[in-house]
Amino acid sequence: VGLITCEYDAVNHVPAKSDLKLVAAAAYRALSPGGYWLFDVNTQAAFRRFWAGTVWLEKDGVVAVMRNGNNAAEHRAWSDIDWFLRDGRSWQ
Secondary structure, rough: OOOEEEOOHHHHHHHOHHHHHHHHHHHHOOOOOOOEEEEEOOHHHHHHOOOEHHHHHHHOEEEEEEEEEEEHOOOEEEEEEEEEEOOOOOOO
């Protein structure tokens, strides 16, 4: 293929750093000569800014409450998410 995309920080979710070589090798094998592998990752700055505290997101009929945290020493972040859907006049 000519292009592989890996969006929404999926590379951050590879379980072990040693597995990154396997992921990169698989992308390389799948690409045609001159092909591109585009990916994004979260950085320590992103962990501090976006992966800390509680976030409330609301759109028409949907609410998400995200309780986020991170451990800089272990290069790990997490998010516990509760979703609520409007069902008539109440939230489910």
